[in-house]
Amino acid sequence: MFDLFYIPEIILSIGILLVIVIDLYIEKQKYFSYLLIQFLIILASFYALTEVPTHAYSSYEFSKFTSLIKFLLLVGALIIFHYTYRHLNYLNNLKIEYFTISVLGLIGTMIMISAYSLLMLYLGIELLSLALYALIGFNKASKLSSEAAIKYYILGAMSSGILLFGISLIYGFTGSIDYFEIAEQISSVNNNSVQFLGIIFGMIFITASLCFKFGAAPFHIWVPDIYQGSLVSTTILLSTLPKVAVFVVFLKLYFIPFITLAFIWSDILIFIGIASIVIGSIFALTQENMKRLLAYSAISNIGFIILAMGLVTDDGLNASLYYTIVYSFTALASFGIITHITSNSHGIEDISDLAGLSKTHPYFAILILITMLSSAGIPPLIGFHAKLMVIQALINNSYIILSVLVVLMTVISAYYYLRIIKTIYFENRENLISTYTRNNILLSINVILLLGLGVFPFIMFDITSYLASILVDISI
């Protein structure tokens, strides 16, 4: 049982305990602890890739798919921590606990990804959520931060309750919490029986809760407030790692235990997806706050992912995977840039703070330009290909009207991305923006990837096809 196959999680768990202890003794040398954590993550990611698991704990899945996703998460965390360290350091708010809590949350995401039973899933989600509650409230001096934290806490706990209620229903009507057994059970249930209805109810509860975690409309309501209230470094974490994890949870839940219910959840997901796209686009239109705007943009992006997933086809699955990875890339870049730009020693708050950035910091201006255009889905950037794949999947499944609606929303959403570009490039107001570095190689690579992968989209396409193929291997 204690084989080394769940090494990344174990490494991180044990390592983080060590860091907590070590940190107590070398309180002043924060950089050392930080390096230690980064080293841990690198080690874990190394093992995540190299160790090909041979067999599995019944409620914990190991596969190429999960290892790859974990690897991506770890790399993401590495980058995020890199930004975070410098950002917090600059804001004089650096505590090594921030990283330890983050790492625990990271473990939570990994558990979610590997979870093969509802209990494990619940624990993973909670580990992540608890970490996020703390991280959001981390900026103790800020009213907004604590307000956001308490909001997220109450709503998050409520959604946990809903999740649990759903789980209990599923457990009650199938007699198991193991994905595989649930799947078997559901496939043998009569479509018209009461039991079936109960399972559907349970599934809806779970869906609602997961959509909440995902930030999909109409369960998105917390997203903008929380994005705005928390530190940028928390926002960047919040908008990337949990999304990927929840996405994988979605995939695994819907494509393993609930696959026979696809005819029901596909409609729900499509509805939720469209609602997210519409709400994300429309609400974002008049936002003044940068993080808030990006939050709505995230909602709309999540909508694309869910929509593609709701198609229950190979190309839909492919598209959603593609979109998720691209979205994470883009979010990493956009928030990453914001961590580097500060105004009056605070993080960038309003879009108008960015006015004239192109004159004072052309490097960052170009980065934002590319990132925003990619988010808007303008070719040849990678964001375009992501949207293209989703729309193509929609059309291949004859959802023409929906696809028209979706592209119209894309046009609307393009407006607010353009507004940012407009502020940066076309306005010459004086600003007090300062940056603590002239450039950042990681950030540059990240942004160049948005362009490069857009010109060579087949790289990304091959990766996702591979991921999808190994995912399908497992689920069927």
Add this chain to the structure above:
Amino acid sequence: MNIELITFIIFSSLLIFTSIKVITSSNPVLSAINLVFSFFLSAVLWLLLGAEFLSIILILVYVGAVMVLFLFVVMMLDINIAKKNAAYIKYLPLGIGIFIVFNILIILFFINTFENINYNAISSINIISESNTENLGFVLFTDYILEFEIAGLILLLGILSAIILTYRKNPNNKYQDPARQIDVRKKDRLKVIKGLKE
């Protein structure tokens, strides 16, 4: 009508009553006390369901620790007793409405009958002894060992977060910052003033 049913009816109606009190009472202390009552009542009902260990845990952990924590916070924060304001009344019908809709949706469904459910493939049920605690302990440390470990992580996280969130240096404490002492330059301290010649 057997004794079990009577117990159930009494305790469950009490439970509902205390629950309503929890959410409606204007004084948070009262709410907390009612919540404690609810936990007690639940523990009894859980006993009826044969979950002895959990009912003990509920009382020990919840009433003993969590609810005390709640009360502690109530005291610490020195919160005024809230008045029932107009908004409360305004939203009450909505609350009742949702309450009813939700209940109709689910309760009707439950009433419909929960019997005759056909479970095809239930995995093995690990019952090794009569004792609920022993059984629980067994599965916890065999089948659910990984989850158990994770629960440990969660608790660690809880501790860590609670500390990091609430801990603050007392601003009244006077202490020296050695780094700043070392960093001092002469010109920061010494200011040469050219005086007027007398």
Add this chain to the structure above:
Amino acid sequence: MTALTIILLISPLIGTLLLLTCQNRSKKYSILISNISILISFLLSLFILYLYYSSNSVPQSINVLTFADIKLFSLYFGLYIDSLSLVMSSVVTSVSLLVHYYSISYMKHDRSFNRFFIYTNFFTFSMLLIVFSNNFLQLFIGWELVGLSSYLLIGFWIKKESAISANYKAFLVNRVGDVGLLLGLCLILLSYSTTDYNQIFEIKNSIDMDRMDIFGYSFSALSAICMLLFIGAMAKSAQVPLQFWLPDSMEGPTPISALIHAATMVTAGIYMVARLSPLYELTDGVLIFILYIGSITAFFLGLVALVQNDIKRIIAYSTISQLGYMTAALGASLYSLAMFHLITHAFFKALLFLCAGSIIIKCHHEQDIRKIAGLRKVMPITYLAFLYASLSLIGFPLTSGFYSKESIIDAVGYFGHTIPYLMLLLSIFTTTLYTSKIFFKVFFGKCSLPKSEENNFKIENDRQMLLPLFVLTAPAVFLGLFIYDPLMMGLLFQDSLAANELTISFYNNYVINSLNFFLHSFMTINFLILFAGLIFSYFYFYKRSFDISIPRFIRAVIEKEYGFDSLSRYFIPRIQNNISRFLWKDIDISTIDNGLINNTSNIINSLSNKVKKLQTGYIYHYSLIIISALILLLIIMRIAH
């Protein structure tokens, strides 16, 4: 002959290009280049004309240079050498040469001396392009280039407000005609798949039967084409209702008025119809239309000349009226007569204009005849030249104008076109009146010039200005007599014009010969009217023995050019402005841009602003939304399953 013709044609173009390159050289270069190039053309056209007649050549159509030859259409530079084009080119180049020579002195004080010659040379080239064209595309190109040079020359004085509005108007009105011409051209291309005159003449009959729908009516394709082409001619030759640009074009330098707006360009329409006479002969109804247009123009625009006071404008209206005669002749299928009048008119009208120019220069750019008087003594040469030109214009027996004009009137009457005949007859009277009006007012009475200049006989004007007057007098007075008989016998344009037999029959049965015609004319009503006109004007303008008050209403109508004046000056611009503003402000900006486009974005924006309020920030609202959504999903599922 071909090579010579090419040189003839190219010479003014080369002149233009050379002039373009010597922008900053002295005036001498400009004078030399421009005049010599035209001189070459002139001499060559006379020479080729001589060659043509002496060697009894037949008309030939030569494609010289192909620019584009695709199966769809071909654009080539071609020459149609026959008596018609050669005679026309002789007229054009001779008038052009004289005007060039005249201009040397007329324009000597102008800063843009060189530019003037660039334009005139270019104009001559364009005109020759029309004259020698053997296909419609080349015709159209020449046609437009002529319009362009006219545009540039009218607006030659770029600082003069009236001039630049006049050239704008002239170009636009010409464009109206061009629409007709272009449509005709396109139809030709569609129907015949060629634009070559000869090819079209050959297959005209087979195509004639083709019908085409225009606004629901069926027309013969050929008639439609001819009609459209004539609309082009109407604009260029200033026929009602597209005549109103011509008086305004008098804002240009006077030599230009002589060259372009009297002698050459305005006759391009006449020339074109004559050139296409084989086609026009086959049409039904179009010729009648032409006839009526012509006679209406001749009569009514002559009347307008009566009430004008600007010397150049009077002559301009006279030009329109005379062009009406030519058009009427075309309409009566008397193509050679039309050409004849074209030729004579070119000379005497050019002469009139040059005289006017001379007067204007002498009077320091005073053009109002009420303020000019008594120049007979001061400008004897101009006086004489003007006298001869006027006699020719009014058709005094034996002059060129007499032969050409009387023949047209008599022939129109002879062939039984009563109403046009009457209008043409009456217009003799008006012609006489306005001509005498200028003549008497300008040359008689008390001299209007300051005393110092009055007695200065020696310098009437520069010699360069007077020489052309001398030279032009000859053809203006005597040319008619010389070519009348051969022309009427159909010898002159034998091969080029259709329906010569009509003219010939008229000649044989009515005219007999020129002398007979001269004698006979004294007995006709024409002469009576002319004579009455002369008597009347002698007493009215010279003796001032009586005064006629024309009713104010009629006077107003005539002065306003039957409303065309207001139409062109106020209504059309105002309508266009109003329509434009309406379309721009009300439809484009208000309806489409603000109404549809910006409103959409505004609606979305305000929608966003409104729905944004749903995000209240209160936890209970948030939880309410989440729970409601959950319940909604549950209800939907409950209903669905």
Add this chain to the structure above:
Amino acid sequence: MLDYPILSILVWLPIIVGLMLVVSSDFGKSSSALITLLTTFLVFIISIKLFQSYDHLSGELQFVEKLVWISGLNIFYYLAVDGISVSLILLTSFINLLIAIFASSENYENKSSYLGYFLILEGLLIGTFSAFDSILFYIFFESLLIPLFLIIGIWGGENRKYATIKFFLYTLFGSVLMLISILYLANLAGSFAIRDFYSLTLSFEEEVLILLAFLIGFGIKIPMWPVHTWLPDAHVEAPTSGSVILASVLLKVGGYGMIRFLLPITTEAGIYLSEYMIFLSLVAIIYISFVAFAQEDMKKLIAYSSVAHMGFVTMGIFLVFNLLGKNPTAAEIGLEGAMIQMISHGLISAALFFCIGIMYRYSHSRLIKDNYGVAQFMPIFSFLMIFFLMANSGLPGTSGFVGEFLVITSALGSSFLFGLLAALSLILSASYSLKLGKNVLFGDNQKNHQGYIECMNNEKIVLSALVIFVLYLGISPDFLFNLLDKSVNDIITSISIGRA
């Protein structure tokens, strides 16, 4: 055939140089201008080489470069040219060369990136004209927005923010609908290659919807009435060179797209709707001419005139539908007319925008009333401008005439009314073009507040080059016809065969 990938070079050379210029702000003004000049010149030379090596007797696609781009989706990196593409590529490289020459004397803040964006734009335009994979086409088509957006937004006029956003969203709106059609077609065809779409059999309803989507997409780009309102705003705010490239090349993308997509794919629907579409074109020609007449801003006037001239292009294209059964020759005339009109308008509008830019330099106003009596001070310039205005009003002997003439001929082949209405443009275009000349160039400007002086040598070179080409195309459009003939013919025959 050449043994090197000439199209890829044409596409990527300017893009790469442009990116370098954009990213590195270290280049000085003069060196960046020199680099741009050299690059555009090189591209121009290469495109001439392309033109020379192009075999115009063969209707096949030439210089094909086809690589798998995204294998799973059958998306190809598929560059090729036919006659239509070659002509437009020539136009693009020529206009860009002129812009490089013109811009060499202009003074802009951050000039190296300014020029860089133009180079990127050039590459993308060439890519658009040579892409034969629909997604590749779409990518180039959409990417065009980015550099232009920045050019107008950064170096534009007062109201540039509004104009750029409007321009961007407007065109984006059109193109996303088009994208849906492309995806739909690709789903049916199983491939994204444009030529594979031609052989699809679509139901009538499908065709109508696809046609409408394409019509909106390309109609906005070209732009057609009533979706033209972005153009005047964009033009007014754009810097001179921006206006030039926008008017002379970018609008052509719409027409090109119509010929590539609309004509062959949605033939039946096109025939059904042709009268409405021709009506729209006629509205563009007449209505917009009136609107142009009312303008007080020189650039707006020319912008509206562009819309009106593009009306001829769309009309020529849509006439093909109308004439397909009736009169194939006239259809061919119409399509060639449309193509020639595109090229010619590219030259003439470029010239006019250059002219306005030169005047703006002195008067700092684009309003007609602020520019007065220019001819007194700038005779050569005025002469050239009058020439271009005349060309704009379709004077025979200039290129402006040929296209209009062919389209009107074709229209007459369809119905007299169409021909007549189209021909009215002769009057209307003259009325607004000459009004501009009359009010701006002529008149007596005693005071001369503006301090006009004759334009600089590089500007003279630019304008004279345009004069030469306008005249050459007007007098001897043979080479263009030869280039286009086979391709146009092929399109029409393939449509006819497809119907039969």
Add this chain to the structure above:
Amino acid sequence: MIPISYYLILSTIIFTLSIAGIFINRKNILVLLMSLELMFLSVNFNLITLGNYLGDLTGQVFVFFVLTVVAAESAIGLALLIVLFRNKKSIDVDDLSELKG
């Protein structure tokens, strides 16, 4: 035996009561936290009941973990509450609306 539905209905009522508690409450965040506790209680009820019905221990194991997690969660929640109180000097729900729009 008491029918299983009774328990389920009871738990559902408590669940709904707790949800109603979240949005009826206008004043005090603490009560919200207590409502949440009530919610988890009802869910636990469900799990135990169903586990009992199925004769399966999984339900109870689940409840065990839920109790653990909720304990940790309440700790964090209360900590956040304290931070909030320090910042705002109030834990009124109505004061929690700086983030909106």
